[in-house]
Every structure is written in structure tokens, then in C-alpha cells.
Amino acid sequence: MKTILFPTDFSDNSMHAAQYAGMLARRFDAKLIIVNVFSNVISLGTDLNMINETTLLEEQLHKNSMHNLEIFSGKVFLSTELPEVQIEHQLVYGFVTEGILEMANAMNVDMIVMGTKGVSNVFDKWMGSNAESVIKAAKCPVWVVPTNAQLTVPQLFIYAADLEEDEVSATKTLLDFSVPLGATCKVIHIQNYFDKDLKQKSAETMADLSKEFDGNNITFKDLKRNEIVEGIETYTRTHKPDVLALAVYDKNIFSNLFNSSITKHFVEESKIPILIFKKEKL
Template sequence: MKTILFPTDFSENSLHAAQYAGMLARKFDAKLVILHVFTHIISLSSQSQLMAQNVILDDQLEKNAEKNLCDFSDKLIQICNLPKVQVEQKLAVGIVTDIIVRTAEEVKADMIVIGTKGVTNAIDKLLGSNAESVVKSAKRPVWVVPYTACLNVPLTFLYASDLEENETNATQTLLDFATPLGAECKVIHINEYFDKEVNEASKATIKNLKSEFSGKNITFKELNRKEVVEGIEAYVSTHKPDVLALAIYDKSFFSNLFLGSITTHFVEKANTPLLVFKKEKI
């Protein structure tokens, strides 16, 4: 892990998530890129005087954004005790989600860390929708940090797997995050349908994965439940992992629908950090 991208809106919630990103930057010895996206004033007037005023306001907005970004970065550096050379600032104008995804590719981010909050009002819904949009759009792994998430180094990762497509690579991606942190990985698969053939196929896949990752700090478990999300929720409630990990298929309707349910249950309600990465199709 060499580069972490952290988008901020300078809110209190964002500072909390930034501390989480700073903690990860220290543990991975990674560069932390702090990004702020602002929007230009859009005027429908054709009057030259109003247009000139908007140019002045735009210039002031950019100057304010630059100062706020500098102040935010300095504060985070002090709180997290990070060397200044480990932190980079980026300011951009445009649509928030688009800029975050594009910047992640430009800086070759190994992950995007983004904060979110329980959707209790209009502002929170906007923050939540940005986080979810980034998760769905980004090619890079996204680590979603709820406002009340613990800032300790995560020691337990729970990966809820569907045991489909390229599960070997997905499991290795999980280990790439967990191993440098000295964290334990638990992989669970929820069998929603009590079908003998499906169960046998799942058992065979788990057996292969156990053999593939023998000697690693990872365990595999199969569970039978009536509903997948409720099954994961029950397991999280009992075992209390520090991070819930999911691998989703790019542009998959089912994955996006499933992700929405997971976000509602765990990020907004249980305040569990969520690590989402794309799974390759075989």
C-alpha cells in the first residue's frame, strides 16, 4: 500500500474519518493525498455586471478552499503525528464523485478512505450518497468510515463472500490489507438456499480456499441462514469485527442492490467500517 486518497469537505465527520485514514497511512507507511472538491457559481444571468461579480466570488471561493485545505491538513498532521512529506494536498473543481474517482486513478491510489454518517437529515443523506456513489463508481478499493467508528488499528476483518467468480484473487486482496496490520481474517459464506448441490459446491470451494491459503491468518466458515444480510448482521453482532469487507462485481445490478442493503445495516446503523473492492470475473 503506497497511496491513500482521502476526500474531505472539512466537516467534523470528515476530520474523524481523516484520523482513520491517517492511522492507516502510518501503519502502511503510505502517502496520504487529501482532496477537496468545490463547485463554481453557476449564473443564468447574461448581465455583464453580475457575471463579473460571480467571477470575483468564484475567485474568493477558491482562495477560501485553498486555506481551508491547508488548515485541515495541518490539523490532521498534528493529530496523527504524520511527517509533512507524507501528506499531499489536492484541490479540484467539479462534480464530487467524478473528481474523486478520477483523482484516485491519477494518483494510483491503493485505496480511497471516505467518511459517512447515519442518514438522519438532508445533509447526512448527501454525505451518504457521495460515499455510496464512490463505492459503486471507483475501480480502487474504498474504505467507508462511519462517524462513530473506533480509531484503533483494525485487528479483525470479516469478509462476507458469495464464493463466486475469482474468489482466490478476492481473498488475496483481503489479505493484502489485513496482513500489514497484523489483523486476523474471517471469511464467512451465507447459504441462503438449503439446496444440496449448492451446499456441496460451496463446501468444495471453501476446501480449495483453505488449501490455497494454508498457513495464513485466515479462517473460512459456512453458515445456513434464511436471508444473507440478516445472517451477516447476526454474525457481526456476535463476533464484532473491526472491518466488514465485501467484494462486488463491477456494474452488477445485484451487487449494487446488495451493497445498498449492507450500507444501511452496517455503516448507518452498526457503525462498522466497510471495505469494498471489485471482484474479477473468471
């Protein structure tokens, strides 16, 4: 884990999430790159005076954005106590989603950490289409930090596996995050199968995973519940994880997952941070 990208809108919750990102950067010994995406002003005419006014406005907006970014980065530097060489800031031109993704790809970051405000009048700005698009399109894992999430090092990850595609690689990715933090992992599969063959296959897959990762600080549990979403929610309420992990492997399937009650509860409403990463196809 070498580089963490943190997009900011300079809000209070963004500062809270930045402190969480700083905590991760310290534990992973990773560089923290704070980025603000600055949108250019579009001129509505070809008149020379209007073009000049647009240019002046763009220059002022750029100056203001850089000023705010420097202030924000300074606060993050002081609050996280990261070494100066371990934190930097970048101002990017363009649309928010594209700017974040382009920066992530250009710098080949290992993770994007994003703050959310939950459901509110300003929800669309960060956890609406922009953040949803980032999570869908990012090549690297995305760590979503809700408002008021605890700023403590995660000690328990719960990974809700669907046993689709390559769960071995997904579990290895989970351990890439949990092991450096000294955290325990619980992999659960909530199934509502009525078919005996499917139930048997599910049990065998979980048993195989348990054997594959024997010796690691990780357990596997196959649970029968009538309703999958409610089952995951109940399990997380009972076991109180510090992070809920979800793996996705296809845009269409991810879209279904993203609009489900799982994501609505844990991303929009929960105080539990969520780690979302891509899963390889078999």
C-alpha cells in the same frame, strides 16, 4: 499500498475519519492525499457586470476553500503525527463524485477512505448519491469510516463472501490489507440453500479456499442460516470485527448489494468500518 485519497467536507466526522485514514497511512507507510472538491459558480447571464460578479465570487469561494483545506490539513498533520512528506492536500474543481474519481484515477491511488455521518438530515451530502457513486465507480478499494469508529489498528477482518466469481483473487486482496496490519481474517459464506448439490458445491469451494490459503492468518466458515442478511449481522455482532469486507464484481449486482439490508445496516447505521473492493470475474 502507496497512496491513500481522503475526500473531506471539513466536518467534525470528516476529521474523525481523517485520523483513521492517517492511522492506515502510518501502518501502510502510504502517502495521505486530502482532497476537497470545489464547485464553480455558474453564471446565469451574459451581462458583463454579472459575469464579473460571478468571477469575483468564484475567486472568493476558491480562496475560502483553500484556506479551509489548509487549516483542515494542518489539524490532520498534528493529530496523526505523520511525517510532513507523507501528507499533502489538493483542491479540485468540479462536481464532488467526479472530482474524487478523477483525482483517484489521475494519482493512481491504492485506496479511498471516506467518512460517513450515518442517516441524518445531511446524509445525502456524503453517503447519498455522491458516496454511493464513488463506491460503485472507483477502480480502487474504498474504506468507509462511520461516525465514532474506533481509531485503533484493525485486528479482525470479516469478509462476507458470496462465492460468486473469483474468490481466490478477492481473498488475496483481503490479505493485502490485513497482513500489513497484522490482522486476523475470517471468511464466511452465509447460505440458505435447500438444494443438496448447491450446499455440497458451497462446502467444496470453501474447503478449496482453505487449502489455497493454508498457512495464512485466515479461516473459512460455511454457515447455514434461513436469512443471509440476518446471518451476517448476527455473526458480526457475535465476533465483533474491526472491519467488514465486501467484494463486488458487477455494477448491477453491486446495486442490488448496495440497496440491501447488509449495506444499510453496516454503512448507514453501524460503527464498524467497511472495506469494499472489486472482485475479478472468472
